[in-house]
Amino acid sequence: MQRSNSGSTVAVYLLALLAVAAFFALSFYLPAGAQPDRIPLLLLLPVIASAVLGGPGPGLAATLAAVAATAYSGLFGGTDFDALPVALLLGNGLLASLSGAIRQRLQRRLRGASQAAAFEQAAVGMALLDSDGRFLQSNRRFCEMAGYRSAELNGRTCAEITHPDDDPLSRREFDDLLAGTIAAYAAEKRLVDTAGHERWSQWTVSVVRQTGDMPACFLAVVEDIQDRKRADNVSQESERTLRDTQQLAGIGNWCWNFETGEIVWSEALYRIFGRDPQQGAANSDEVRNYFTAESWQRLAAAVDKCRSDMESYQCDVEIVGGDGQRRWLIARGEALRSAGGEIVGLHGMMQDITARKLAEMALQQSEQRFRRLFQDAPIALAYVAGNGDLVDANARFFETFGYNLSEVPSLDAWWPLAYPDPDYRRRVMQAWGAALAKPPPAAATSSRPNTG
Secondary structure, three states: OHHHHHHHHHHHHHHHHHHHHHHHHHHOOOOHHHHHHHHHHHHHHHHHHHHHHHOHHHHHHHHHHHHHHHHHHHHHOOOOOOHHHHHHHHHHHHHHHHHHHHHHHHHHHHHHHHHHHHHHHOOOEEEEEOOOOEEEEEOHHHHHHHOOOHHHHEOOEHHHHEOOOOOOOOHHHHHHHHHOOOOOEEEEEEEEOOOOOEEEEEEEEEEEOOOOOOOOEEEEEEEEOHHHHHHHHHHHHHHHHHHHHHHHHOEEEEEEEOOOOOEEEOHHHHHHHOOOHHHOOOOHHHHHHHEOHHHHHHHHHHHHHHHHHOOOEEEEEEEEOOOOOEEEEEEEEEEEEOOOOOEEEEEEEEEEOHHHHHHHHHHHHHHHHHHHHHHHOOOOOEEEOOOOEEEEEOHHHHHHHOOOOOOOOEHHHHHHHHOOOHHHHHHHHHHHHHHHHOOOOOOOOOOOOOOO
16 A cells, blocks of 8 residues: 555656656747747746646646756756746745645645544444554444443453453454455444443444554444344244244244245244255145145145135145154135235145044044944933933834924923823923932942833
8 A cells, every 4th residue: 555655656746747848848849039938937837737736745846847947948048047037937836836735734634624523423333443452533423332431442442342252353353454355344242331231233344544654543333233133132032932832833834926936834834744844845746745635636726716816715634744644734825916916926824733633533433433322222212402302312212102303302392292191290200300400329320210
């Protein structure tokens, strides 16, 4: 960087001298009688241009070169030497150079003031660090984030205000920045203030190359990401809660993007299908292999209808997972629509209902066994609801008593038909009621009322 700056300075000086030389050569093409008077005026142009554009140094160099050329022309040009034009040229050159110096100094001061104001009033934290990571200067926003005053930060290292679990800037990072191995260093760190409070921040550190006598230092731009980190933590906690809930409920969700062809499964869905997450979500050709033929036919029809009519669906399906386990699922899905109302994909969920389905099947089998026993019993049996309605009766009942359900729809219709004698019917009904009201013996498995 120093070599580059030095090379640029030398080039400016050379351009200033070449400009004077060019205009001096041009003076030889002036009419013979006009040369002594016009040369100082002609050479004043590159002098002023060098002072204005190059600064006081090139301006002085151009002035001295122009004076020397004018003096040479007067002394050795065959005319009488007049010192007044040379003095005027020298005076104007010095004034132009002085004006350029004043202008450059004002520009530097204005630029420095603007940079200082921008540094101090920046909406993000900014700090200057030396090569040991010590603070040289900090703006107002960084002091607010760090919880220190600027005077308290000066001389402290980054490690002193950084959480011990977060890596502070090390000498290696500073050396890499100085060497140009890395253009910038970025990291998330927790700042710890004097009260021990923590605040998450995003650091971006770059090198400020030395200019003139200024040693190399480092500029750290620090953003407050406390709110973002808090939102990330809430989001991660929500995702963790959702995963736990899905695992407990046996629910997995999926999404199918028609435009990209991408299919996404949740973690729980991989567990339900017994599929290794490393394999990725199953495509339509792979996923059908998990379903029984009947279930896949039912599900495929529901999906096709959803794609054509945008009608959501729900159906029970049976699968054989990658782990060989048979499972029953509730499959639900609905269409995803674009802003224009066109279908762009499907999404939905699947819930493992194997336990419920097995319980329903076991209950159904139990009911079937009970009905066979009920119907095939060698004695007359009837099933009466709590309100007295006759729900069902076996074949032996109809054979024994000769009535059908339409003739004896309830106990109220049964009593007069079975016991026509009122007195006898009353005694039987009393015995029946007493038998129902009396708790059965502990060892007994059934009881029959004495109907007389």
